[in-house]
Structure formats: structure tokens, C-alpha cells
Amino acid sequence: MKKPATRLAEPETRSTDTRERILLAAEDLLRKHGLAKTTALPTSTSLQSPSEKSIMDVGLPAALLEVMAEFQKTAAGGRALTPVKYMRIINGIPELVIEDESPLPAEEDIATFSHTVTSLSLGSAKVVTHNLVATMASSGSAIA
DSSP, X not given: OOOOOOSOOOOOOOOOOHHHHHHHHHHHHHHHHHHHHHSOOOTTOEEEOTTTSOGGGSOOOHHHHHHXXXXXHTTTTTOOOXXXXXXXXXXXXXXXXXXXXXXXXXXXXXXXXXXXXXXXXXXXXXXXEEEEEEEOSOOSOOOO
16 A cells, blocks of 8 residues: 655745835735726725825724834834835725825835734634735824
């Protein structure tokens, strides 16, 4: 009898280049906004601009705010972080997108943050992900 293979399949190769990963995550938000103009979004998706709804008023998870504050103190060199794009995804469907057609911040000023929470039981599963793009360039509505 032949022994079953015990070696796991090689994982899909993905870029480990931090710059590329940051830009890909941020560009995903831009694509969502562009698609909303040409494709019907799910009725449960709310698309708003930052001038219509402040990203800091969407109920960001405390853990996400803590990571952003720590980043601001250490990696950002004390420069203020200003959220410019945001998306909350529930079970793979965007629920809230705060985005406009402004370009991404310059590479030296961009920072992205993500927070995912999963609940799982025999009868249900739920995955909630918060994606946020911030700029370290000077702007008006920085995090506290």
C-alpha cells in the first residue's frame, strides 16, 4: 500500500515587497470606487466620500486605532496620520467604502492598516475586515 504524501503543497508565491503590497492594498479601494460608477454595487454597500463621512467617525476598532497611534509615534517619525480611504468588508462584501477619486498619497507618505475579526460556530461564520489608507503628509483631520 502506498503511503500518503505528508508534505504540504507549496504556498502560492506572493510578493513580499512591502512597497508593492501597500500600493496594491490601497489601489483596491480606488478600484472599488471606479467600479461603483460602472457596475451596480450590492444594495448593502454604502459608498461615500471623505467629505460626506469622516473616516474617524465610522467606529474604527480600538485595536486598529492603537496600531495607528503606535505607528504614528514610531514609524511615522511623529508625523501626523490622516485617514484618506476606508473600506469595511463583511463576509467578502464591501459594506462601507469611504473614497473619492483623489490619487493615493505619495509613496513616502502612504501607510495602510487592516484589522480582521472572525467569528465561527457550527451554525454561522462572519468575517469583518477594516482596511484603511492614511497619509503622513500634512493635512487637516489627523488621528488624535
